Amino acid sequence: MIRRHSAAKGLALAAALGLGLAACSTSAEGSGGEGSDSAEPLVIGTILPITGTLAFLGPPEVAGVGLAVDDINEAGGVLGNDVSVEWGDSGDTTDLSVAGGTATDLIGKGVSAVVGAASSGVSLAVVDQFEEAGVMQISPANTATDLSGYGDFFARTAPPDTVQGAALGSQILDDGHLRVGFLVQNEAYGNGLRDNVQKAIESGGGEAVYGATGAGQEFAPGETNFGAQVTALLATQPDAIAIIAFEETVAIINELVAQGWSFSGTTYFCDGNLSNYGDQFDAGTLAGVKGTLPGAQADEEFQQRLNDWYSENESGTLNDYSYAAESYDATILAALAAVRGGATDGQTIADNIKAVSGAEGGTEVTTFAEGVEALENGDEIHYVGKAGIGPLNESNDPSSAFIGIYEYGDDNTYTYSRSVEGKA
Template sequence: MNRRMTAAKGIAFAAVLSLGLAACSSDTEPEGESTADEMSDEEMADAEPLTIGTILPVTGTLAFLGPPEIAGVGLAVADINEAGGVLGNDVSVEWGDSGDTTDPSVASSTATDLISNGVSAVIGAASSGVSLSVVDTFAEAEVMQISPANTAADLSGYGDFFARTAPPDTVQGAALGSLILDGGHMDVAMLVQNEAYGTGLRDHTQSAIEAGGGSVVYGATGGGEEFPPGETNFGAQVTAALATEPDAIVIIAFEETVAIVNELVAQGWEFDGTTYFCDGNLSNYGDQFDEGTLAGVQGTLPGAQAEDDFKERLTTWYSENEGGELADFSYSAESYDATMLAALAAVKGGATDGRTIADNIRAVSGSEGGTEVSSFADAVAALEAGEEINYQGMSGTGPLNEANDPSSAFIGIYEYDDSNEYSFVREIEGSIE
């Protein structure tokens, strides 16, 4: 390896480690409703039952993420209700489809339905572009939206009624850029979906590559080479990308990835050690491609590696309630944590309306410090004792900062084998400025 590559690897690694923590917290108590420890049994009995909605992908190019996210919400609600519910009542769920950005009417219709059905909080969307299309609608209705998968930087600090349990692209972009440089690659082509998620992650990945001395030779910011969501024909894009003679290719897309891979195969691209995926397309492809097609492909996924016990519980819930099997667990932990934070915010604030949840969600995530708790029952007990709490979730993220982003998060590194399925390799923890 030459000196330039060695230096690039060191710079990229340092870039990930130096994503300095700059989350700020307030010392003031939220105003409004009585807190849980101040409420009498009679007041708790009078509280409205908490209804949580979902706006998660059942259809569209991100539908493969729907099952693990749905399982995360469902399991969290089951755990909450088993522990006594919220303010003396069981939590109920209104399930909804987000679709994708190719048909905005799906998410718009779901948002309208959820609001009319009286939800106080919604979990979703998976797509940043979808969230950007409905976030104002939820905010105007004072419904708290908590995304388990949105990473677009445009959503950081968007407003009081939006939070997320997935880190923004500043963290994943740095990790993905570092991974590429660590592979010895300096001339990188990027096939990028033209919407908030795709271009945002591209921009931050490109910054990390360039900081390490590399360059993006196709698909760079300002090049106008992105493809529209839902594209099915990639002959021209792949031909143009390969004409730049890249030593690595990054694919930032959703379901379009299948067509991209098939075109790359047709044009003779060698995937092993030269190709990189990310959370939007990190999926088990199995026999969708010939055996060994994706062997050696690496990818990144926000979130800590799910524990085996948690995976088993998710699988059981999904089988019993949805009648299917989970193919992977992407964003299941973040969905579980988003649901828990909504419920705990209601408990802390003593009411189940969206404003109360918005006013208390940062505090229960640990922004005020407090007792570390990892179960709903322990969290409620601490709140009823008048303590601040620091919810230690399944996803391993830090407390929400003033932008309602996790103040720290893990990025998992994964690699595909001959069966075109991916497995965990290692993880990097990054903090958010």
Template sequence: MTRRMTAAKGLALAAALSLGLTACGSDDSADEAADTSEESMDEGSADPLTIGTILPVTGTLSFLGPPEIAGVGLAIQDINEAGGVLGNDVEVEWGDSGDNTDLTVANSTATDLISKGADAVIGAASSSVSLGVVDVFAEAQVMQISPANTAADLSGYGDFYTRTAPPDTVQGAALGSLILDGGHQDVAMIVLNDAYGTGLRDHTQSAIEAGGGTVVYGANGAGEEFPPGETNFGSQVSAALGTDPDALVVIAFEETVAAVNELVAQGWDFDGTTYFTDGNLSDWSGDFDEGTLAGVQGTLPGAQAEDDFKERLNTWHEENEGAPLDGYSYAAESYDATILAALAAVRGEGTDGVTISENIAAVSGAEGGTEVTTFAEGVEALEAGEEIDYTGPSGTGPLNEDNDPSSAFIGIYEYGDDNTYTYVRQIEGQIGG
């Protein structure tokens, strides 16, 4: 299995009409503009909506890039096949987020997307990366919608930031309950030292302790986290296993390979004792010997994607990126983020970031309305003067006052002998705010 992403290709979209008019200020010009207003509405009532992406093509989260890119691409395809936004096809500008080890990639991409006129951007995947660029987008009045950020630090961050993934409060509670339900009480945690890793650790620890368990290594305040990009886990694994845990949680990205190899070397038994999270719930069949991860369980925010949706994502990716997908993490959330941006533009009758910001909560169902499941259904209801409640494949609830989904599903998965994971069940959690 390759973990490299080919450079994201631009979609073959139809050229949009340019609607720029030079205002002359004369009565004749005003009359001419009035006479052609109806024709302009038919051809496109606003500038084309430009969606940018700041998603991981390179770096430790690059395994999440393909499904997220496919989600955005498929959504834009569906939007344009339904007539586009306000009479024009949606345009796309692809960008790389890099990862939390080198924010220069994300900063360069953010500047580039703004210069290219992006109205809304989908990404980043890493919470730390988003925290590094969110103010840049807000200053430019570009709406940022992350399909994968879970750090609680981003709840209520500002008017120009929202997400279609739930904050760590939900996944942490689910993971803590999963560990306790497995009969474990003494839990060691190998934790990435960034906003994602420590935030998820804190909420998981709270759930474990509320259920009578103890975090014996890697707890909040112990100073035992590892830095992004770490490759040597010898001393950390020795210290963690030295606490005699009956369960182990690994919160990491690509660092998981080095951590697991060290755990194997030191004799850790993974079966029924080890837990992954969304950052490392991946196809590891090409990285470890057969059976290494058998019995490992993991959590992933988002509803289980339907087979027909997965098939459409895979088809889009094969046609546009030349390879099948090997996972679907955050693909549905990426799809829904793109659809919500487009519906917000339709509701507000404008494609700029301010309009999208002011209308995105409403189209997510924050004000009630007719439930719709596709962009086309949403446009039809909006044009009929109705409020809408868009419920897409991710299954998240309406955005709340913190611009977080008000409810979300957390999937429970388990690894087999081939070091790939399969769906077991899902639970739904409510989010305050």
């Protein structure tokens, strides 16, 4: 059982996080676990949001990694050894020193792969650091198009914003809106997703009346005062507003309420702010708001297993499951790549991760144990994970992915409506 002490409990700095043993091997490349006698135990690091504006995504992502490692170890581990985890905080783009410190610590302790970050802007700040150290980075939540094909040591289990942007733009058009205002945070994720939503809206005959690409109306990450932005946006008389932000969304909603905006059927969220807000707002405030989230809807059995793990290891309850499946799959893919290559170093994982995701075809497997069995039989494998993504393509992006459409009720929490499948 993998346990951790929550970094939220007083550990705001990455330097305070406990870090573990090195995981490197010089075993020759191979298949089916050759070289396992000399392989070091696989140690996976995490760089996930325990603090900062994306901290609401931390619990489900942590649970996804922890549950995956438990499943791997219950199936016999990687190349004969149990996998261990070194937990780290990514913070957010308002203070990149948190992520930088975590990356330095994880590299110094010799982890072979890291799961994270959640923020594309954070990953762009540390991805070169990991690659130079030969550490494979697998993000469960990065969607910025800037990261497509970034390098051999970066992959993701969430689709790029070309997929989510098309889905969100199409939903806005399907709801009959043609004059769309954007409130967008000024960093890689916000700008990239806005660009793709705007393209979809314009291709359908709509227009961006505020916050458009090149208009210079984005806000800085961490902004708390949105009076001027909301006043300027509403002056353009939009019939819909798309909010592309993180924790700043609470202040944005409060300002829109103060200025009389009607939310039902006119307001749209995305993965960065699709959260259960509950009593943070008056009942009914968000009723009718819609949002998108990459990934297939987690089934009830998987949700229960995630909750059980989080309750036992973190003494808490999960409020939602955003990117839990992608975090689980990222961890399983790293372990299967090590098994296929017969070693646990980052280069081996980088060399084999596409293949175990199904890029070479092969036997479909749905668990780590099934994957190991097929590899030991000399088969190529296609790991069909919890998130429902297609094999990694040449850019190390999922070749296909589902985007969930969700809608808020009177209790300011969201429920699943439907999914659409798109290709990267």
